[in-house]
Amino acid sequence: MSEDAKLAYLQEKIREAKRNERTGLITMFLGGLSIVLGISFNIIWNNSFTFFGVVSLIILGVFMFILGIYASGHYNGQYRDLMGEFEKLAIKVPICSNCKKELPKGNFEFCPFCGKSLKSNE
């Protein structure tokens, strides 16, 4: 894979991880909402007829909430890993056109390894 193709691939992966993280957060939010609604309904209609529905709403809410926390955490970690990889690739290290060695930081007129002039007009 060429470097540009790898960068494009990583960018796509990063977008995907971010999207999945957001989906996880929405699931968590909806789960929380189900819990609150379930508890509210339980207080308003405190009779055995609605009890089962309310309990399943709360159980569903807890389940979604935990799943959402887990998913958003998981994809957030993935996102960070991918970003680190992407940054490593995206930051290009200058290389001497003659000996192909990585040039140290600083402004050199000549390559410190082989002595070739590094001025772009030569």
Ligand SMILES: [Zn+2]
């Ligand atoms: Zn050199």
